[in-house]
Amino acid sequence: MSKIIEVSGLQKSFGELRAVQGVDFYVEEGSLFAFLGPNGAGKSTTIDMLTTQLKPDAGEATISGYKLGREDDGIRSSIGIVFQDSLLDPLLTVKENLFVRGSFYNLSRSELKAAVARAAATADVGDFLNRPYGKLSGGQRRRADIARALIHTPKVLFLDEPTTGLDPQTRKNVWTTIRQLQKEQGMTIFLTTHYMEEAAQADYIIIMDHGKVLAGGTPYELKERYATDLLKLMPHNAEELQAYLQSKALDYMIVSGVYHIPLKQTAHALPIVEGCGANIAGIEIVSGTMDDVFLNLTGTEVRS
Numbered sequence: 001m002s003k004i005i006e007v008s009g010l011q012k013s014f015g016e017l018r019a020v021q022g023v024d025f026y027v028e029e030g031s032l033f034a035f036l037g038p039n040g041a042g043k044s045t046t047i048d049m050l051t052t053q054l055k056p057d058a059g060e061a062t063i064s065g066y067k068l069g070r071e072d073d074g075i076r077s078s079i080g081i082v083f084q085d086s087l088l089d090p091l092l093t094v095k096e097n098l099f100v101r102g103s104f105y106n107l108s109r110s111e112l113k114a115a116v117a118r119a120a121a122t123a124d125v126g127d128f129l130n131r132p133y134g135k136l137s138g139g140q141r142r143r144a145d146i147a148r149a150l151i152h153t154p155k156v157l158f159l160d161e162p163t164t165g166l167d168p169q170t171r172k173n174v175w176t177t178i179r180q181l182q183k184e185q186g187m188t189i190f191l192t193t194h195y196m197e198e199a200a201q202a203d204y205i206i207i208m209d210h211g212k213v214l215a216g217g218t219p220y221e222l223k224e225r226y227a228t229d230l231l232k233l234m235p236h237n238a239e240e241l242q243a244y245l246q247s248k249a250l251d252y253m254i255v256s257g258v259y260h261i262p263l264k265q266t267a268h269a270l271p272i273v274e275g276c277g278a279n280i281a282g283i284e285i286v287s288g289t290m291d292d293v294f295l296n297l298t299g300t301e302v303r304s
């Protein structure tokens with residue numbers, strides 16, 4: 001796969017505050033890439049720079065083959081952006097808003113109509129196309145925002161916290177639309193989110209804090225590196241189990257008679273279980289989660 005975004009040494013300060021302190025990463029074409037970090041980590045500032053809205057102090061980036069700072073028009077033509085705060089007019093209908101947006105792109109009347117119809121179908125806004133944007137529910141607004149960003153069929157779609165503030169069912173629906181854009185249209189999706197269960201579905205995750213990249217990897221790699229699985233054993237004979245664990249120099253905690261043994265890798269449970277043999281009355285393996293990864297790296301719980 002080719003790299004559709006490449007970023008090196010990107011920096012931005014606001015006065016004394018070093019919001020982004022030399023960030024390096026790349027995004028593979030067609031992937032779903034998630035940016036995670038606590039509030040104020042520098043995620044939006046990074047997105048604002050990559051989408052040409054904010055000038056970096058230093059560093060370089062190439063997006064869809066265009067150099068940031070030198071070929072910004074090219075970048076703008078190949079990206080779509082869904083902002084945290086909508087840009088649509090609350091008094092206009094969704095359709096009118098899409099036509100207004102589409103008129104920025106020098107399209108003929110028939111091309112414009114086709115572009116609006118395609119974006120509306122992709123973002124699934126057909127049911128409320130003729131309703132004023134200001135009268136829509138939170139989830140419908142998000143879909144309309146996504147439709148707006150799709151009018152010029154971008155190669156990369158940036159979404160800054162696309163599902164924040166939505167109820168769980170609506171979040172799921174919006175998320176499904178985002179996944180379809182990636183899977184069915186091959187669009188590269190670059191998003192920030194505070195929801196771990198969403199990040200866990202990304203192809204690649206970067207975790208950022210205090211303007212720096214703390215870690216990057218697939219959800220599986222991050223969990224292997226920064227979260228521990230837990231083997232829970234209920235013995236028939238506690239003394240025997242304790243003696244066995246001590247003989248193997250294994251750490252454990254006893255919680256209500258159940259032995260909790262942290263595992264670096266899930267597979268490490270196998271020899272322990274085998275070694276305990278018939279002494280096992282009950283067994284459970286609890287996998288490390290993205291929440292554990294986030295907590296271990298940033299020292300804070302993610303904001304929900």
Ligand SMILES: Nc1ncnc2c1ncn2[C@@H]1O[C@H](COP(=O)(O)OP(=O)(O)OP(=O)(O)O)[C@@H](O)[C@H]1O
Nearest residue numbers: 014017018019037038039040041042043044045046
């Ligand atoms: N225009 C600005 N002027 C001054 N400070 C700013 C500006 N934009 C961002 N900051 C500061 O830069 C830091 C990084 O902010 P940024 O919005 O990039 O974080 P974030 O990771 O997107 O946070 P959130 O999850 O809350 O959106 C914060 O301390 C923020 O207050």
